Amino acid sequence: MNHDVAIVGLGRVGLPLALCFADHGLRVLGIDNDQERLGALRAGRMPFRETGAQELLERNELALSDRIADAAQATHIVITLGTPSFSHIEIDISQIRQALDELAGELHAGQSLILRSTVAPGTTDYVAAYLRAHTTLEVGSEIHVAHAPERIAAGRFVEEIHTLPCIIGAVGADSGALVGELFSVFGAPIVQTTPIQAELAKIWTNILRYTNFALPNLLMMDCEQYGANVFDVIELINRDYPRGGIARPGFTAGTCLRKDFAFSEERSYAPGMLLAVSRVNESVPLFLIRGLIRRIGALEGRRVCVLGLAFKADTDDERDSLSHKLVRLLERELAQVAVHDPLVASATASFEDALSGADALIVATNHSSFRSPAALAQIAARASPECLIVDPWDCWGFGQLFAYVAELAPEAGAQ
Numbered sequence: 350m351n352h353d354v355a356i357v358g359l360g361r362v363g364l365p366l367a368l369c370f371a372d373h374g375l376r377v378l379g380i381d382n383d384q385e386r387l388g389a390l391r392a393g394r395m396p397f398r399e400t401g402a403q404e405l406l407e408r409n410e411l412a413l414s415d416r417i418a419d420a421a422q423a424t425h426i427v428i429t430l431g432t433p434s435f436s437h438i439e440i441d442i443s444q445i446r447q448a449l450d451e452l453a454g455e456l457h458a459g460q461s462l463i464l465r466s467t468v469a470p471g472t473t474d475y476v477a478a479y480l481r482a483h484t485t486l487e488v489g490s491e492i493h494v495a496h497a498p499e500r501i502a503a504g505r506f507v508e509e510i511h512t513l514p515c516i517i518g519a520v521g522a523d524s525g526a527l528v529g530e531l532f533s534v535f536g537a538p539i540v541q542t543t544p545i546q547a548e549l550a551k552i553w554t555n556i557l558r559y560t561n562f563a564l565p566n567l568l569m570m571d572c573e574q575y576g577a578n579v580f581d582v583i584e585l586i587n588r589d590y591p592r593g594g595i596a597r598p599g600f601t602a603g604t605c606l607r608k609d610f611a612f613s614e615e616r617s618y619a620p621g622m623l624l625a626v627s628r629v630n631e632s633v634p635l636f637l638i639r640g641l642i643r644r645i646g647a648l649e650g651r652r653v654c655v656l657g658l659a660f661k662a663d664t665d666d667e668r669d670s671l672s673h674k675l676v677r678l679l680e681r682e683l684a685q686v687a688v689h690d691p692l693v694a695s696a697t698a699s700f701e702d703a704l705s706g707a708d709a710l711i712v713a714t715n716h717s718s719f720r721s722p723a724a725l726a727q728i729a730a731r732a733s734p735e736c737l738i739v740d741p742w743d744c745w746g747f748g749q750l751f752a753y754v755a756e757l758a759p760e761a762g763a764q
């Protein structure tokens with residue numbers, strides 16, 4: 350074999366994984382059909398931000414190809430392709446199906462096929478069955494199939510690949526040990542289980558987070574209804590209480606959280622519960638706009654500054670960010686929307702221009718650079734003196750979801 354491991358799909362999951370394997374001395378083939386991405390990598394440039402990844406790229410050799418079939422030149426084939434959800438609450442496995450079709454005729458005895466992508470329960474067994482149907486290889490003894498889900502948070506890949514337990518749900522007796530050996534190079538604990546349990550553990554890791562954030566978001570809406578302060582109520586719940594606590598509100602989305610719940614929902618015995626969780630998180634932009642209108646009146650022709658397009662703090666990943674929904678909803682109110690984000694690839698206004706004369710400002714992403722007293726002082730200097738600040742993240746610690754800049758700025762000046 351020319352390569353120890355092939356990574357199919359050099360996205361936010363696949364590329365850092367490929368680089369980490371290479372950094373541990375494995376001969377790695379990275380495969381992607383995005384020519385721009387391959388071009389960036391050939392030029393030695395990370396196509397997106399991931400802490401520590403640029404250094405790994407500079408000190409490691411990564412063979413590259415745009416043909417999935419080339420993955421058959423590696424002992425281990427790791428699939429890190431996208432698994433979106435159709436809008437009718439069903440996993441879209443077309444990218445995985447395409448990979449299987451391109452690989453089926455090329456596979457040899459002794460290889461392993463590992464699903465690293467997040468998948469609906471039953472998908473790993475489906476992949477095994479598909480290989481049985483489309484190859485002459487015996488699954489479990491000749492071709493080893495497993496699900497080894499990715500649970501690392503964006504921005505922490507290089508650190509967490511070495512510490513987070515690596516769950517492996519393998520099909521057939523020998524597959525688990527073989528795939529475990531591959532991932533053991535990272536030194537993190539290897540936890541063997543069944544494919545179904547690995548799939549459930551991954552999607553429920555994300556469902557738990559999605560639900561955990563929906564609760565404070567719903568509480569935020571309740572507080573507005575009753576004239577209460579959400580940050581005060583959260584403090585009352587959490588202070589010195591020994592049985593857990595509630596998270597804080599915010600814009601809860603991103604490619605994983607926004608769709609992974611659907612992989613449970615598509616066959617749920619209690620359909621609707623997770624859809625309701627999604628509805629709460631998805632309603633936050635509209636809820637904030639309505640609160641804004643209640644306080645300052647119609648937004649037609651008013652200047653509204655949106656801070657942040659990324660789906661979470663300090664990432665340049667804006668896929669499935671709720672900020673885009675917020676901007677669309679503001680535009681439907683005929684507001685003049687100006688957006689600033691210092692990290693994302695989309696073109697946005699400068700901080701100064703976005704703030705200029707703003708009648709309202711919504712903090713959509715709590716990037717570190719927004720959270721400083723200096724940033725607040727800039728807002729006070731450039732926005733309209735009557736500017737209403739909407740800050741579900743409580744970036745500056747004033748504990749006010751809606752506050753006029755004049756209420757915050759004197760205190761900001763004193764800091």
Ligand SMILES: NC(=O)c1ccc[n+]([C@@H]2O[C@H](COP(=O)([O-])OP(=O)(O)OC[C@H]3O[C@@H](n4cnc5c(N)ncnc54)[C@H](O)[C@@H]3O)[C@@H](O)[C@H]2O)c1
Nearest residue numbers: 358359360361362363381382383429430431432466467499
């Ligand atoms: N992004 C995350 O933080 C994260 C975390 C955990 C799990 N996951 C899961 O991992 C999987 C991958 O996520 P991602 O964010 O890296 O996705 P991504 O869209 O960033 O990466 C997929 C890559 O596959 C490439 N690709 C698509 N079709 C191809 C083809 N036919 N041939 C070759 N390359 C092709 C794309 O160009 C892209 O670079 C998904 O299942 C996702 O749910 C993602």
